[in-house]
Amino acid sequence: MTDLHRLSIRELSEGLAGAKFSSRELTEHYLKRIEKIDAQVKSYVTVTAEQALAQADAADAALKAGNATVLTGVPIAHKDIFCTQGIKTTAGSKMLDNFISPYDATVVAKGKAAGLVTLGKVNMDEFAMGSTSESSYFGATANPWALDHVPGGSSGGSAAAVAADLAPFATGTDTGGSIRQPASFCGLTGLKPTYGRVSRFGMIAYASSLDQGGPMARSAEDCAYLMNVMAGHDAKDSTSIEKDADDYVANLSGTSVKGLRIGIPKQYFNVAGLDADVKARVEESLKKLEEMGAILVEIDLTMTDAYVPTYYLIAPAEASSNLQRFDGVRYGYRCENPVDLMDLYKRSRSEGFGPEVQRRILIGTYALSAGYYDAYYVKAQKVRRLIQQDFLKAFESVDVIAAPAAPTTAYKIGANLSPTEMYLGDIYTLAVNLAGLPAINAPVGFDKENLPVGLQLIGNYWSESQLLSVVYQYQQATDWHTKRAAIAEENA
Template identity: 90%
Template sequence: MTDLHRLTIRELSEGLQQAQFSSRELTEHYLKRIAKIDTKVKSYVTVTAEQALAEADAADAVLKAGNASVLAGIPLAHKDIFCTKGIKTTAGSKILDNFISPYDATVVAKAKAAGLVTLGKVNMDEFAMGSTSESSYFGATGNPWALDHVPGGSSGGSAAAVAADLAPIATGTDTGGSIRQPASFCGLTGLKPTYGRVSRFGMIAYASSLDQGGPMARSAEDCAYLMNVIAGHDAKDSTSINKEVDDYVANLNATSVKGLRIGIPKQYFNVSGLDAEVKARVEESLKKLEEMGASLVEIDLNMTEAYVPTYYLIAPAEASSNLSRFDGVRYGYRCENPVDLMDLYKRSRSEGFGAEVQRRILIGTYALSAGYYDAYYVKAQKVRRLIQQDFLKAFENVDVIAAPSAPTTAYKIGANLSPTEMYLGDIYTLAVNLAGLPAINAPVGFDQESLPVGLQLIGNYWSESQLLSIVHQYQQNTDWHTKRASVAEETA
């Protein structure tokens, strides 16, 4: 019972269904690991031990009755951007440090309905704005592969928790790469679904036309299990698409790699900031896919240089609008002894929001202001359409598009990247959100410092099954997804 954390989701499910161990035993195993190991990693903001054990007991009762769902009794961690009834939901911000949600996000409600056990809420960049998880009010999370390095962001806590075996699976959100980049930095598989595939109801908004929830786990198979639970239409979310949901687990071998056309954008592999070792590992993984029967097709994505400026006009503009609700009046942090209403607004927001969030609010407010709206925001939306058309044209000739997930491996904590350096680190992930496409990260090796490298595969709309299937078959022929950091090897 000491190595339950080494089991896959399928093995955990089979073990629970066959009564080899109970959900309580499994949950206690993870809670012990969190108590011992998370003092180093610092992935959790809130550990819900009492609730987790109660949910585990309920799952055990259903399992004993013989009518449990496939994932009943399996623990998971939620990114602290999903509202959880009766549990603190902070979005990594001081302004929400005292916020107890009165309801569950749809993703959380679906997980509960499937019998999954919530271990707690994990750390993230404040309001999902960042690529390192250092902007969190609760401090930086360490990368399990090198604790003095960042786990990526904004879903850094989700990635670190899974990579350290402090949860078998976790939810994340992706607005500009926030599932794929931390998955890359921590050696995990992470899927950003098509926009509208997973409900955003109860997910604290950063940029509403870009945000999308998804799974983070060790393998494509593990991700597929969680996707089967969280994907689907939700009437509470006006951007949710009413489209039939695949059985992602059943489809894991449905796409043949033999004959698959993988697009290689020449612009992506000539980016000046692309690390040589990252490039080498990605090219090695593409060679492996070629050996498995795929063909590599060089393509042009001519809008590449527009990704960063377009995203960093649209996302902050939406953020400035979404975050206007945090005013110190209705809920969240309120400054002490305001002299008048204006003082209450100004001080509550300046004291409650961190530097990066304030920076993006100011950029967004400027872009939306009179005299600049047409020159910046409207123009960025027009360029966004051109970026989308660029991808659609490419998909006329290829099935998926390959790229690095990030130009480098994980940064050191406290590297103090300038905002521009941090934004340019998202060069490979931003366009997927601008176009609303699905994309997945798969671990494909390490650099000389033993830090993980990730391959990103971008699919056409609604091709989550295809992406999971390709990565699953790649993982049947490689073992990168089974590698574990030394901190994950520790016993509780």
């Protein structure tokens, strides 16, 4: 079969269960596509062909024996921030180019237990710091919709792999928009769950109070299948919430769009730099939801101006703390011929970390230093609480909040935006992480250059089922999520 990559997760599951094709055939199909196409896209850092085929054979045996799960035999790509036993885990950095994890992240272990087949590890901004995937030590990943454009970041490799049909779905992580923004840039559906919903054990930390793993796929239905695997309490993660996860697939039709109150923050649609095409496509999608019975309600989110400065104090401060463990002593990159311990530390870190990671470590260390801790970090945490309260007040009158996922479509590779310009591009996504809320991106059309545009829906705590359900129903009424990039079509 030559079109296996066109099938949804449900169709893949049904095909495997009905023996229309085997997991080995499906896995070989994807490995051949990776070999043929990925030299142009550069989404994979490591392809685990031998292990994938062994997992596929085990999946076929489980299917034949009748003790398979609904996802047994389905391939997946993991963002290279999740530790994988016996496989290199780099976080996109020279610092970890030689690191082979001795254990699996909980998300990876859950995937294995569900019978998923790991195709490999995909590219990302170094230590998840960036919005373009250009800061990776392994080079930039291309956007399948336009190979001279970025796929977004930091989960750019995950987004590009799915958009080029090099994996049916992928894991991502979101610290300030790193699932939603690349999903928007690549025409995909991507869910950032409530903080604590998905285990962070074995997920290399950037900013511990903001990081959260989630699914990236073509549709809300596909994301729901992966959320059923990823979500749930994990005793190994002290920030994991002891709350039962939903059956996200069963709940796809559980929320009625009719009567759903969608909050439209007036501040979000008057942001300087909001592209006219992005604004138009998002407004068209909201009009469609209104035609389906939703009620659009204008709301006030008064803390909008505080999002970027608050985030870019808290996140670098936590990064500074988390990345101090990379010292050239225990694991990771070690400089050659250090003259003493201080030289080992300084050169290992300055040679092992890229410029964006170094910039954020320096900012964070400064914000945490004596004399500045109260003035910057503590004050930012107080403002963070005000941002959270701003959202909670809005949710007293609306069910979900709508916004663009990003103010523009994908940038050109090498656009060389200043750090400030890059940070301001995260205006619509940062607050969700600061408040710990769930949010989802859905593809809603294209700009005049045929680059994808995304609608972001933000929910109250633990409302992942609601967000997936609303987008699922929108996708039953539209076909944006079925559109494919030329590189995927040409190589069908």
